[in-house]
Amino acid sequence: MESQHPQTATAIPPSVVPGGTLGRYRYDTLARADAVDEDLIRWVMTYRTWRGDELIREEAAGFDCHVVxxxxxxxxxxxxxxxxxxxxxxxxxxxxxxxxx
Incomplete structure (x- = not known):
């Protein structure tokens, strides 16, 4: 398995994970993590669809992750x-x- 990041329960500021383009749409993900307690973070992933510079759809999903x-x-x-x-x-x-x- 890959080493887990972060190695401690610390907040991760939002950053864009580049996606791809399909036809006239471009896709990316905005990812961030919030510290919940000393060994737990909550990742929030916002999946976005763009048409040119116009954001036309976004869906967010969150999940908890025990850090080690x-x-x-x-x-x-x-x-x-x-x-x-x-x-x-x-x-x-x-x-x-x-x-x-």
């Missing part, structure tokens, strides 16, 4: 006997059971 840092994840997985896969690329969390000798 790479360090916490490593401690919990190590505690149950798993080990980090040595060939995992940067930013990817790959764990396995230790190989028998």
């Amino acid at each position: 840092s790479d360090e916490t994840l490593a401690a919990e997985l190590s505690a149950v006997g798993l080990e980090r896969h040595p060939a995992a690329p940067e930013g990817i969390q790959a764990w396995r059971r230790p190989q028998a000798l």
Whole structure:
């Protein structure tokens, strides 16, 4: 799995995630997160449809996300006997059971 961002429950200011164009319409997403408590954020995604510079439709959806840092994840997985896969690329969390000798 990919490392989760943010690693702590902090607010993420709104930012536009570029979409694509299909015919005369352009699509994008406005994403933001609000801190709910010490380990919970609420993502709000607003999906937008544009015709030229005119916003013609938007729909919002929100969902809660429990945040966990790479360090916490490593401690919990190590505690149950798993080990980090040595060939995992940067930013990817790959764990396995230790190989028998």
